[in-house]
Amino acid sequence: MNNIEDAILTQKQNEQERKFGLRWLVGLSSIPLFGIVAAFGIAPQTDTGKVSVQTIIEQLPLPTAKIAEESNSEYWRAERIQRGDTVAGLLSRLKINDPDALSFLNSSKDASTLYQLRPGKIISAQTNNDGELLTLRYIHSDGTMLQVEKDGDSFKAKEEPVQLENRVSMKSGEIKSSLFAATDAINLPDSIAVQMADMFSTDVDFHQDLRKGDRFTVVYESFYNNGEPVKTGRILAAEFTNQGKTYRAVYFQDKQGHGGYYTPEGKNLRKAFLRSPLEFSRISSGFTTARYHPILQKWRAHKGVDYAAPTGTRIKAVADATVAFIGTERGYGNFILLQHQGKFSTAYGHLSAFAKGLHRGSKVNQGDVIGFVGMTGLATGPHLHYEFRIAGVQHNPLSVDMPVAFPIAAAYKHDFDNAVAPLMTRLSLLRGTNLASLD
DSSP states (O other): OHHHHHHHHHHHHHHHHHHHHHHHHHHHHTSOHHHHHHHHHSOTTOOGGGOOOOOOOOOOOOOOOOOOOGGGOEEEEEEEOOTTOOHHHHHHHTTOOOHHHHHHHHHOGGGGGGGOOOTTOEEEEEEETTOOEEEEEEEOTTSEEEEEEEETTEEEEEEEEOOOEEEEEEEEEEOSSOHHHHHHHTTOOHHHHHHHHHHTTTTOOTTTOOOTTOEEEEEEEEEEETTEEEEEEEEEEEEEEETTEEEEEEEEEOTTSOEEEEOTTSOBOOBSSOSOSSSSOEEEEOOEEEEEETTTTEEEEEOSEEEEOOTTOEEEOSSSEEEEEEEEOGGGOEEEEEEOSTTEEEEEEEEEEEOTTOOTTOEEOTTOEEEEEBOOSSOSSSEEEEEEEETTEEEOTTTSOOOBOOOOOGGGHHHHHHHHHHHHHHHHHHTTSOOOEEO
16 A cells, blocks of 8 residues: 555656656747757856856957959940040040050051941940050941950950840830931931831822821831840831821741832732832922923923932932933933833932942942932022933822832742731730830
């Protein structure tokens, strides 16, 4: 009996010890981490009020920093070209203090293209700590890079092509006053604006047909180097709404390498003749059977159209042709006559100069520059006198029916449809929105 009571008492004592231990652990678990460390770092029944605290300060040696030799330091800097910049000014902003480098850039023919500075482009340079030029790089709009390098005590320059990244850009705009004002408002490159005018020139007369509220959307190529735009390519697709009527065009190149612009249905957008031989101008005198001549001081027929434009404006061949005459022709002044297929010919008068290399018998393609606007002959101001002749008889080029070119060949229709679909999707993405651009 006593043995049983002793066993029960022993069991209760063990249970009480286990409970006490459990309470201890639970209590410890509620103490922050540093409290646990302190609890295990202090012996039981220690009087913490009598613990002395001592501050020890020890001098530790600092590691010696290794400073690179300043004479070996090299830096790359880049500056964006601003309007009115000079080479000397750019070198100053690039922290280049090197008279020899400036002298080389001013005198070397190999580096002369550096003076074709275009606002917005980037020029970069590598220098040492003394501001001496080591390397200078500038990428031209044609995709070539001018690189100037220090070679011993002198410099050398070379040009080489750079790797360009092709991106597709999309922009949309609205005509409020003029085409160029609208394209400038959305930062559309002038080269793309000119292409768009050429594409739709057989359907839209950009001299007199534009109206406020006309809209356009373009999908075009852009070429970049290291994230910076270098140049623009061709338009891939475009849409122009003029006076409520919408025109669309896409670029397609067949397996033979022949490319051109077509409607989404495959109709050739390129007519046999362009409506106008100038990109942009205004009509100063139309086709009429009776006009008072300002120089001859009498009434006479004016069997052509006069386009007022600044001297030097480019004049284009309105169709493929052979030069039938080039030279001076009485009141026409400097004059060119182009003979086209069949009975069609076109005449261009009052030119200030002819395109280089052009002579009688020369072959020209539609859109080729054949001369420049002037005021030679009987002219009171710079303009182009343009005539459209059928069998030698002048007709009004603004109203005559122009022949059309051939549509997509049946053999390429399937490839054409596959190429057109994604381009039409891109045009639809911006149509009817206020989004100005998307890259």
